[in-house]
Amino acid sequence: MAWAKRILRVNLTEGTCKAEPLNMDWAMDYLGQRGLATKYFVEEVDPKVDPLSPENKLIMTTGPLTGTGASTAARYSVVTKGPLTNCIACSNSGGYFGAELKNAGWDMIIFEGKADKPVYLVIDDDEAELHDASEIWGTSVWHTDDWIKEKHQEPQFQIAAIGVPGENGVLFSAVVNNKHRAAGRSGVGTVMGSKNLKAVAVRGTKGITVNDPEAFEKAVNDAKAVIAGNAVTHEALPTYGTQVLTNIINELGALPTRNAQDVQFEKANDISGEAMHEPRRTDGKPNLVRNAGCFGCTIACGRISQIDPTHFSVKDKPQYHHASGGVEYENAWALGADTGVGDLEALTYCNYRCNEHALDPITTGATIAAAMELYKIGALTDEDTGGIKMEFGSAEALVAAVDAICDGTDFGKLLGLGSKRLCEKFGHPDLSMSVKGQEFPAYDPRGIQGMGLTYATSNRGACHLRSYTVASEVLGIPEKTDPLVTDGKAGLVKVFQDLTAFVDSSGLCIFTTFAWSAEDIAPQIDAACEGDWSVENLMKVGERIWNLERKFNLDAGMTAEDDTLPKRILKEAAKTGPAKGLVNGLDKMLPEYYELRGWTPQGVPTEETLSRLGLA
Amino acid sequence: MDKALVIDVGKCTGCRQCELACSYEHTGTFNPARSRIAVFDFHEKGRFVPYTCTQCDQAWCQQVCPVGAITNEDGVKVVDAATCVGCKVCTIACPFGTVNYEPATGKVIKCDLCGGEPACAAACPTEAIVFTDVSVQGFEKMRAWAEKTDTAPQANA
Numbered sequence: 156m157a158w159a160k161r162i163l164r165v166n167l168t169e170g171t172c173k174a175e176p177l178n179m180d181w182a183m184d185y186l187g188q189r190g191l192a193t194k195y196f197v198e199e200v201d202p203k204v205d206p207l208s209p210e211n212k213l214i215m216t217t218g219p220l221t222g223t224g225a226s227t228a229a230r231y232s233v234v235t236k237g238p239l240t241n242c243i244a245c246s247n248s249g250g251y252f253g254a255e256l257k258n259a260g261w262d263m264i265i266f267e268g269k270a271d272k273p274v275y276l277v278i279d280d281d282e283a284e285l286h287d288a289s290e291i292w293g294t295s296v297w298h299t300d301d302w303i304k305e306k307h308q309e310p311q312f313q314i315a316a317i318g319v320p321g322e323n324g325v326l327f328s329a330v331v332n333n334k335h336r337a338a339g340r341s342g343v344g345t346v347m348g349s350k351n352l353k354a355v356a357v358r359g360t361k362g363i364t365v366n367d368p369e370a371f372e373k374a375v376n377d378a379k380a381v382i383a384g385n386a387v388t389h390e391a392l393p394t395y396g397t398q399v400l401t402n403i404i405n406e407l408g409a410l411p412t413r414n415a416q417d418v419q420f421e422k423a424n425d426i427s428g429e430a431m432h433e434p435r436r437t438d439g440k441p442n443l444v445r446n447a448g449c450f451g452c453t454i455a456c457g458r459i460s461q462i463d464p465t466h467f468s469v470k471d472k473p474q475y476h477h478a479s480g481g482v483e484y485e486n487a488w489a490l491g492a493d494t495g496v497g498d499l500e501a502l503t504y505c506n507y508r509c510n511e512h513a514l515d516p517i518t519t520g521a522t523i524a525a526a527m528e529l530y531k532i533g534a535l536t537d538e539d540t541g542g543i544k545m546e547f548g549s550a551e552a553l554v555a556a557v558d559a560i561c562d563g564t565d566f567g568k569l570l571g572l573g574s575k576r577l578c579e580k581f582g583h584p585d586l587s588m589s590v591k592g593q594e595f596p597a598y599d600p601r602g603i604q605g606m607g608l609t610y611a612t613s614n615r616g617a618c619h620l621r622s623y624t625v626a627s628e629v630l631g632i633p634e635k636t637d638p639l640v641t642d643g644k645a646g647l648v649k650v651f652q653d654l655t656a657f658v659d660s661s662g663l664c665i666f667t668t669f670a671w672s673a674e675d676i677a678p679q680i681d682a683a684c685e686g687d688w689s690v691e692n693l694m695k696v697g698e699r700i701w702n703l704e705r706k707f708n709l710d711a712g713m714t715a716e717d718d719t720l721p722k723r724i725l726k727e728a729a730k731t732g733p734a735k736g737l738v739n740g741l742d743k744m745l746p747e748y749y750e751l752r753g754w755t756p757q758g759v760p761t762e763e764t765l766s767r768l769g770l771a
Numbered sequence: 772m773d774k775a776l777v778i779d780v781g782k783c784t785g786c787r788q789c790e791l792a793c794s795y796e797h798t799g800t801f802n803p804a805r806s807r808i809a810v811f812d813f814h815e816k817g818r819f820v821p822y823t824c825t826q827c828d829q830a831w832c833q834q835v836c837p838v839g840a841i842t843n844e845d846g847v848k849v850v851d852a853a854t855c856v857g858c859k860v861c862t863i864a865c866p867f868g869t870v871n872y873e874p875a876t877g878k879v880i881k882c883d884l885c886g887g888e889p890a891c892a893a894a895c896p897t898e899a900i901v902f903t904d905v906s907v908q909g910f911e912k913m914r915a916w917a918e919k920t921d922t923a924p925q926a927n928a
Contacts, residue, residue: 223791254803258803361802363801368799448785478814
């Protein structure tokens with residue numbers, strides 16, 4: 156069936172791997188992946204746990220559709236309590252790892268405790284075993300991937316791993332699979348490192364079946380036709396990737412620039428999706444080699460790039476001259492516009508390094524941007540930076556700073572705190588563009604008002620992937636709303652949050668929702684899985700997941716005061732573009748949002764809400 | 772046989788819908804490990820290459836099979852699972868590696884063109900795999916190269 160109905164529990168302290176049946180009652184309420192793993196997590200872990208202690212757990216989880224023939228059924232998530240945010244963390248990745256894990260016959264892996272020395276987990280269908288990682292501890296994701304395949308003589312392993320920053324406590328380490336696909340945010344890789352767990356390698360050959368094959372085939376084929384007939388999923392994303400947005404969002408005056416001091420970047424076009432297609436002056440080749448799809452994906456938005464070998468960042472480093480994952484919109488923004496750097500090759504190099512060492516490129520770029528502003532006002536000195544001239548717009552400074560994080564220099568360790576702790580340490584907490592400790596991504600809430608509420612209320616700290624109202628406010632999906640007004644945004648955010656929560660629990664990619672409505676998705680889940688998976692029920696599952704995450708965060712110590720935005724976004728008006736003169740109107744949206752959610756004015760779910768969702 | 776699978780590597784995104792469709796057609800499960808077509812990811816070259824049997828006219832696999840399990844059905848080399856004894860000699864004989872032993876069944880498996888409607892080609896979202904007239908397999912390639920032919924007078928001619 157779509158679920159493998161089996162989980163693997165790995166106790167790192169004891170060194171044991173045990174199979175358990177999946178709790179199907181919970182699966183009926185939480186579907187899979189994000190929702191179901193969060194249910195397991197909150198049942199098993201004290202919300203007040205120190206994220207980097209052995210008492211925290213880390214769950215790698217697939218959805219029921221992961222590995223099936225549905226388009227984009229590649230996804231897996233990493234669920235834990237995040238060290239950057241002290242909130243629930245759930246980061247989602249594509250590539251081939253998730254489908255392989257499902258094909259090995261596992262819905263999820265729960266890691267608990269801490270190994271007394273570095274280990275990696277090998278799963279070969281039913282067999283799971285921990286191995287000594289001492290030879291790969293201290294090395295990169297890329298090296299680890301090659302080494303494990305060589306060591307076990309198994310080129311068909313799919314591998315997820317952390318780099319050196321994750322071992323060393325850099326608070327925004329990701330878990331990277333297939334060398335360039337990341338469960339990127341909230342420091343899930345840091346938790347993995349704190350458990351002395353270097354990597355997970357999987358080979359799966361068992362196969363996946365669905366509940367109603369005939370209905371599934373029809374639903375999947377209908378849905379694929381919708382993707383193939385949609386301009387965003389069939390043309391824009393394969394051609395330009397998410398990078399199609401750079402010029403659009405910049406025109407709209409919503410591209411945070413130089414640590415969100417500005418909302419438009421004068422060099423946006425130089426780092427755009429269009430620029431990635433342009434032949435370079437140096438070698439006549441474009442930065443982009445080709446597009447790529449994750450497992451089962453009929454969109455294929457992925458970027459495969461190759462850096463100009465004469466560029467200063469890689470001139471004497473042939474190890475970076477090959478093709479690998481290129482910049483996506485978020486990475487190009489964080490490493491580029493937010494630091495004022497308009498050098499596409501430098502951004503590509505930094506992106507390679509983020510993949511090589513499993514760093515969240517959004518927090519990496521945004522923290523460097525905050526450091527540049529601290530440097531500009533003199534709060535951060537050459538002594539602190541190890542002599543790096545941290546000036547906005549300096550590609551050399553950007554490259555040196557990313558190298559510093561990967562190499563673990565003193566300055567790298569400072570940056571490794573993330574912008575919130577860095578800015579607090581140097582006396583200017585307001586210069587961190589973060590919510591609940593996590594940096595916000597590439598949409599300025601002054602130019603796209605709904606994203607302000609999205610960031611403020613996201614359960615994993617500032618994030619665009621919890622309610623992507625950009626779809627409505629900019630792209631007109633499912634219908635166009637005005638990005639400059641706050642009216643109606645509370646309801647929009649709630650619907651997007653609930654929809655996204657169930658999509659993230661299915662094994663499908665959220666990018667399908669550029670083309671698919673819930674009505675396209677529900678029949679695929681309903682055909683694959685036992686139970687009732689109508690649109691109505693799925694939206695309720697989404698709402699249940701959202702409230703479960705919220706409840707965990709409140710129990711962890713978060714309050715309504717944390718549902719806010721950086722002072723700059725609330726007080727300093729946009730200087731240029733369509734949003735000129737505007738700040739974000741969070742105060743107009745938040746009370747209405749709480750009310751729509753069935754929460755008290757203090758942002759706490761009422762008893763009635765909890766009991767309606769079966770959470771009381 | 773008048774049609775063949777034609778693969779345009781440049782169009783492959785590495786999504787493996789072909790492997791999913793092939794395994795589903797033949798085993799009723801989504802299981803790339805049991806697919807008769809495989810996509811190879813040459814990540815550092817930025818290239819994905821789908822690879823499967825080309826149905827040789829004089830097929831090594833068919834000729835070496837000691838029990839006559841591989842037959843020629845209108846040009847398609849088909850393994851009769853009931854006859855196959857799992858000796859794997861055909862996997863050694865095939866120069867391209869496209870006949871493989873399947874531990875789950877104890878038989879060899881290879882592409883059989885799904886009886887004339889290959890599931891892989893139907894599932895491919897980018898037309899990297901198409902099922903087309905065998906006599907014009909190279910037509911698009913010829914045309915692409917023909918277009919590059921420079922007929923301008925050479926400076927030193």
